[in-house]
Amino acid sequence: MEKYMIHGGHRLVGEVEISGAKNAAVAILPATILCDEPCVIENIPNISDVSSIVDILNEMGAKITVINKHTLQIDPTGIKTPEVPYQMARRMRASSYFMGALLGKFHESKVPLPGGCDFGVRPIDQHLKCFTALGATHEVESGVVVLSAEKLEGAHVYFDVVTVGATINAMLCSVLAEGQTIIENAAKEPHIVDLANFLNAMGAEVRGAGTDVIKVRGVTKLHGTVHNIIPDQIEAGTYMVAAAATRGDVLIRGVIPKHLESITSKLQSIGVTVTEFDDAIRVTGDKPYVKTNVKTMPHPGFPTDMQPQIAVLLCLAEGTSLLTEGVWDNRFRYVNELRRLGAEISVDGRVAIIEGPKKFSGAPVKATDLRAGAAMVIAGLVADGVTEIEDIRHIERGYEDIEEKLQMLGADIKKIVVPDSEIAKAL
Numbered sequence: 001m002e003k004y005m006i007h008g009g010h011r012l013v014g015e016v017e018i019s020g021a022k023n024a025a026v027a028i029l030p031a032t033i034l035c036d037e038p039c040v041i042e043n044i045p046n047i048s049d050v051s052s053i054v055d056i057l058n059e060m061g062a063k064i065t066v067i068n069k070h071t072l073q074i075d076p077t078g079i080k081t082p083e084v085p086y087q088m089a090r091r092m093r094a095s096s097y098f099m100g101a102l103l104g105k106f107h108e109s110k111v112p113l114p115g116g117c118d119f120g121v122r123p124i125d126q127h128l129k130c131f132t133a134l135g136a137t138h139e140v141e142s143g144v145v146v147l148s149a150e151k152l153e154g155a156h157v158y159f160d161v162v163t164v165g166a167t168i169n170a171m172l173c174s175v176l177a178e179g180q181t182i183i184e185n186a187a188k189e190p191h192i193v194d195l196a197n198f199l200n201a202m203g204a205e206v207r208g209a210g211t212d213v214i215k216v217r218g219v220t221k222l223h224g225t226v227h228n229i230i231p232d233q234i235e236a237g238t239y240m241v242a243a244a245a246t247r248g249d250v251l252i253r254g255v256i257p258k259h260l261e262s263i264t265s266k267l268q269s270i271g272v273t274v275t276e277f278d279d280a281i282r283v284t285g286d287k288p289y290v291k292t293n294v295k296t297m298p299h300p301g302f303p304t305d306m307q308p309q310i311a312v313l314l315c316l317a318e319g320t321s322l323l324t325e326g327v328w329d330n331r332f333r334y335v336n337e338l339r340r341l342g343a344e345i346s347v348d349g350r351v352a353i354i355e356g357p358k359k360f361s362g363a364p365v366k367a368t369d370l371r372a373g374a375a376m377v378i379a380g381l382v383a384d385g386v387t388e389i390e391d392i393r394h395i396e397r398g399y400e401d402i403e404e405k406l407q408m409l410g411a412d413i414k415k416i417v418v419p420d421s422e423i424a425k426a427l
C-alpha cells in the first residue's frame, strides 16, 4: 500500500504549473470515437483517470500513439466492439461518456454503470432521458446499460437538473444525429465549452456551450484535428487553497483566471490576497482569515469539487462558517478524517458548521475520495507533526505529480510504500 507522509508546518512559496483539466480530458478522449480520422490531443494530464480511459479505448480497438508525456494521437478507426469491459468502467464515473460517444457513432453501446467517487447516489436518469429523446432504447442487464437505436434524430431535451455528465453525453450522442438537438438547462462548466470546441474543430456544429441552451446541428462525419485541453480549474483551486492555508506566497501558472473567479472571490472574502495576471494567479496568505459562508453550485457557482479543500481553510478562519453542499447528497464523508487532525466541524444534512480558528496536529488519515484526499494533503501541510494519508489512489485519479509540485514549493511530502506484511501485522 502507498501513503503520503507529510511533515507539516512549511509555507508554500514559489511557482507551480497547472496541468490539463481532468474533467475535460475524460470527456474529450471518448469523444475521439466519433471521428473518422485520428485526432491529436495535447495537454492531457498524466493521472490515473486518463490512463483508465486510454485503456478502455485501447481495449476496444483504438490505436493510441504516445507523442509525448502530455500528447496522444488517437486513431478510433479500428474500434469494432461498442462495449466497455466492467473491470475498466467501474474505476471511474467518466466511463459513462462512452455511452454517448458509442451510441452517437455506432447507434449501440454496452457500458457498465459507472464508478467514481462515492457521494451518495450518482443517477443517470437524465442521460437516459436524452438518449431516449434522440431515438435510443435502453435496458440495464446485469449492471450493464445497453443502448441501441435504428437511427438518431435531433430532439428537444430539457434537463430536470443541471448535470455536467448528461450535458456532455447529450452533445456526444447528437453531433452525428440527423437534424437539430436543443439541450435546455445545460451545464456551463469550462469543460463543457472545451468539449464543444473540440467537437467543432472536428467539424461538428455545436453552438451555445457555456450558456444554458446548447444547439447541436447534426453532421454526417467528423474529421481529425489537434486540440489542446484547457488548464485544470480544480487543480489550480487546490493549489490556491494550499498556498493560502500555509500562509504562503505562490504563483500558479498556466491557468485561465476567469475559470477561477468563484474560488478567487471566496478566498478574498476569507482574507486571502489574490492577484490575477493574464494566465497566472498569485495567492498570498498575509492577513487574518475570517469566517465565510460557502455554497457549492453548478458553474459559475463555487465548484463542488473544491468543497473539501475550502473546508480546511475555513477551519483556520476566525469564527463560525457554514459550508453548504448544493450538488451532492453526501459529500462530507471526509469530515471525520479532518476531525482527527483537530477540526471542529458538525454536519447537518448538506450543511457543515465549521468552528475556527483551529490548530491541526498530524495524525494518520484516509483519502475517502479524490478531493477529500486533496483536503487531507492541505491539512497535513498545515498540521504540526506528521500526517500519513492512506488510500492515495483516489488522489492520483486527479492530481498529476502532486508530491513533486508541492516539494518544489517547499513542502515536506513524500510517497512511502508500506509492505503488505506490515499491514497484515497491524490488523
Ligand SMILES: CC(=O)N[C@H]1[C@@H](OP(=O)(O)OP(=O)(O)OC[C@H]2O[C@@H](n3ccc(=O)[nH]c3=O)[C@H](O)[C@@H]2O)O[C@H](CO)[C@@H](O)[C@@H]1O
Residues within 6 Å of the ligand: 023, 093, 121, 122, 123, 124, 125, 126, 127, 128, 161, 162, 163, 164, 165, 166, 187, 189, 297, 298, 299, 303, 304, 305, 327, 328, 329
Ligand atoms: C453541476 C455540477 O456541479 N456537476 C459536478 C458533478 O458532475 P457529474 O457530471 O459527475 O454530475 P452531474 O453534474 O451529472 O450531477 C449533478 C447533480 O445532478 C444529479 N443528476 C445527475 C445526472 C442524472 O442523470 N440525474 C441526476 O439527478 C446528481 O445526483 C447531482 O445531484 O460532479 C463532478 C464531480 O464532483 C463535478 O466535477 C461537476 O462539476
Ligand SMILES: C=C(OP(=O)(O)O)C(=O)O
Residues within 6 Å of the ligand: 022, 023, 092, 093, 094, 115, 116, 117, 305, 370, 371, 398
Ligand atoms: C469527483 C470527481 O470526479 P468524478 O466525477 O470522476 O468522480 C472530481 O473531479 O472531483
